[in-house]
Amino acid sequence: MSYTHSISNRMINLVDRTSIIPIIEIEDTRHAVPLAETLLNAGMSVVEVVLRTTNALEAIREIAQNTTCIVGAGSLVSVEDVIKAREAGASFGVSPGSTPALVDACMDLDFPYLPGAATASEMMTLAERGITMLKFFPAESSGGIPYLKAIMGPLPHLRFCPTGGVNESNFMDYLSLGNVACVGGSWIAPANSINNQDWEIIAHNVERSLINRDGA
């Protein structure tokens, strides 16, 4: 009954490499490579840079060109954002919600896409287009874990990356759900730690979360 479009399938393959996607906001382009190297060395190879700063596209370009990190572009809200993110070297795009124009653009450009959805109708509309891997956003304020559990019955073919209020103390509860493929959040590399170049603190955040995940 459900089919998955290749841009969603490729997104599923990307998130299969990880279970936690650090969502990062970079003010200073010079922080991009050291931050990506810190995340990589500590064990996380997929990151999302949100287009919420003037230097975000340049930061994506730096990470894509100079590291082996798989870098995606987040907070895409227009077709122009999709085009620019792809040109900068982003391997995937993420948006807080979705519009038919954004879905069309990602399909036309064959760009792996993780659109946001917070209601059953939004999820079903995206599934009709073959988008079956979705960002559940904003997760905590949209019903969190009880919501994801409730839609597992009627929408069993969908997989989610909850973000928005996901943090060190609740991410394991999300990951334990059958319909959660990965989680995303800013707790790994908060903006103030990036601005202060607190690479050691960020590395410890990664290590603690991975230890938690692996039950070590």
Ligand code: 3PG
């Ligand atoms: C997002 O873009 O998904 C969120 O801003 C991340 O939310 P968080 O800061 O609550 O992790």
